[in-house]
Amino acid sequence: MEVKRLTKLKNGLNGTIFVPGDKSISHRAVMFGAIAEGTTKITNFLQGEDCLNTIACFQKLGIKIEQNGNDVTVYGKGLQRLVEPTEVLDVGNSGTTIRLMLGILANASFHCTVIGDPSIGKRPMKRVTEPLRQMGAKIDGREDGQYTPLSIRGGNIKGIHYRSPVASAQVKSAVLLAGLQGEGVTTVTEPLQSRDHTERMLRTFGCCVTVDGLTVSLEGGQKLSAANIEVPGDISSAAFFLVAGAIVPNSKVVLKNVGLNPTRTGILDVLSQMGANLSIDNIRNEEFEPCGDITIETSQLRGIEVSGTLIPKLIDEIPILALLATQAEGTTVIKDAEELKVKETNRIDTVVNELKKLGAHIEATEDGMIVHGKTQLHGNVVNSHGDHRIGMMLGIASCIADGEVIIENSEAVAVSYPNFFEQLHMLQN
Numbered sequence: 001m002e003v004k005r006l007t008k009l010k011n012g013l014n015g016t017i018f019v020p021g022d023k024s025i026s027h028r029a030v031m032f033g034a035i036a037e038g039t040t041k042i043t044n045f046l047q048g049e050d051c052l053n054t055i056a057c058f059q060k061l062g063i064k065i066e067q068n069g070n071d072v073t074v075y076g077k078g079l080q081r082l083v084e085p086t087e088v089l090d091v092g093n094s095g096t097t098i099r100l101m102l103g104i105l106a107n108a109s110f111h112c113t114v115i116g117d118p119s120i121g122k123r124p125m126k127r128v129t130e131p132l133r134q135m136g137a138k139i140d141g142r143e144d145g146q147y148t149p150l151s152i153r154g155g156n157i158k159g160i161h162y163r164s165p166v167a168s169a170q171v172k173s174a175v176l177l178a179g180l181q182g183e184g185v186t187t188v189t190e191p192l193q194s195r196d197h198t199e200r201m202l203r204t205f206g207c208c209v210t211v212d213g214l215t216v217s218l219e220g221g222q223k224l225s226a227a228n229i230e231v232p233g234d235i236s237s238a239a240f241f242l243v244a245g246a247i248v249p250n251s252k253v254v255l256k257n258v259g260l261n262p263t264r265t266g267i268l269d270v271l272s273q274m275g276a277n278l279s280i281d282n283i284r285n286e287e288f289e290p291c292g293d294i295t296i297e298t299s300q301l302r303g304i305e306v307s308g309t310l311i312p313k314l315i316d317e318i319p320i321l322a323l324l325a326t327q328a329e330g331t332t333v334i335k336d337a338e339e340l341k342v343k344e345t346n347r348i349d350t351v352v353n354e355l356k357k358l359g360a361h362i363e364a365t366e367d368g369m370i371v372h373g374k375t376q377l378h379g380n381v382v383n384s385h386g387d388h389r390i391g392m393m394l395g396i397a398s399c400i401a402d403g404e405v406i407i408e409n410s411e412a413v414a415v416s417y418p419n420f421f422e423q424l425h426m427l428q429n
């Protein structure tokens with residue numbers, strides 16, 4: 001177990017950084033490249049543990065993938081050309097890898113066993129195994145396919161119209177990826193819009209995808225053609241420094257090349273509504289995945305309500321949003337966010353318990369949390385519980401807490417942001 005001991009900053013955070021590549025887009029670029037025809041070149045790939053696990057799984061499925069730092073080359077073989085792996089496929093901590101890969105394996109006429117780490121072992125898989133079974137895949141697993149280890153033997157997939165009970169890009173993507181290889185049309189309707197990277201990237205690979213409100217459809221049997229994918233910076237990683245810039249006195253931080261896909265920018269809406277001093281420049285690449293540069297400065301903040309359609313647009317940012325709320329005057333209510341309970345940890349519990357240890361006035365609710373600010377946080381021993389976003393949130397909290405913040409299991413940040421603590425350090429000089 002790694003432990004970080006951090007103390008309050010004497011000066012603010014100042015400088016310019018490039019946050020690492022987007023996790024969701026990096027996963028998809030490898031997976032879609034694997035089932036496309038031709039050679040896909042990916043730049044600014046996220047070398048986080050989750051995305052490296054995606055590469056390792058697809059290599060075990062017979063795909064040649066070369067990685068040279070942030071540059072990745074995927075030698076795609078086309079649909080139905082994966083090979084039966086001789087080993088189990090281990091996704092580590094990555095929910096995106098397991099759920100999207102199950103969608104791809106749903107029409108592979110061979111057997112695979114899929115496992116992950118203890119956190120993955122607690123995360124619900126029926127949300128994908130159920131629709132994939134309805135489409136014709138044979139899936140078994142612990143508690144009737146709810147939890148890993150899972151085994152899958154695919155083949156003979158038929159398109160369905162699936163009405164997802166949850167707003168989840170992982171569910172939507174798994175069903176679409178299965179449908180892509182099956183017979184007929186597959187349609188997914190979700191209750192609220194989730195991130196749309198799959199729809200955008202399938203189009204970049206030459207596939208025709210139709211979107212009508214909350215319904216996405218595609219025709220099975222379409223071939224994907226290799227593409228060059230430039231991964232924008234991850235707004236979910238940028239969020240830690242956006243919040244740091246806003247809450248640490250005397251700060252001005254510029255974040256370059258941050259992904260600005262409108263299904264991901266809820267954190268920017270919330271920062272603006274809370275009164276943060278932020279500006280966005282140089283917006284580009286709107287066709288594929290928009291990105292731009294964000295500048296944020298120390299700000300006077302006020303509490304707000306965060307709920308409804310905004311939640312899927314900032315679901316991964318709620319841990320850092322809770323810290324932000326501790327530094328806003330008044331009350332912040334986060335609701336409609338019960339999905340937090342099935343993330344890398346139960347993030348309602350881990351956020352509330354760890355922030356309480358630092359003196360925050362925060363309480364858990366059934367579907368979110370209530371935070372009363374503004375509070376001077378203090379040092380204590382805290383723990384990431386193996387959840388990368390909890391580890392990073394606690395790292396930012398240490399910048400403003402009186403006394404030493406000792407973060408146990410700080411190594412978890414490597415799942416999505418291996419150089420997080422180095423960049424935090426860099427901005428202090």
Ligand code: S3P
Pocket residue numbers: 023024025096167168169170171173194195315316
């Ligand atoms: C992701 C979708 C989200 C998000 C996760 C990445 C993706 O999960 O929380 O970190 O890449 O599709 P859900 O689809 O379960 O909402």
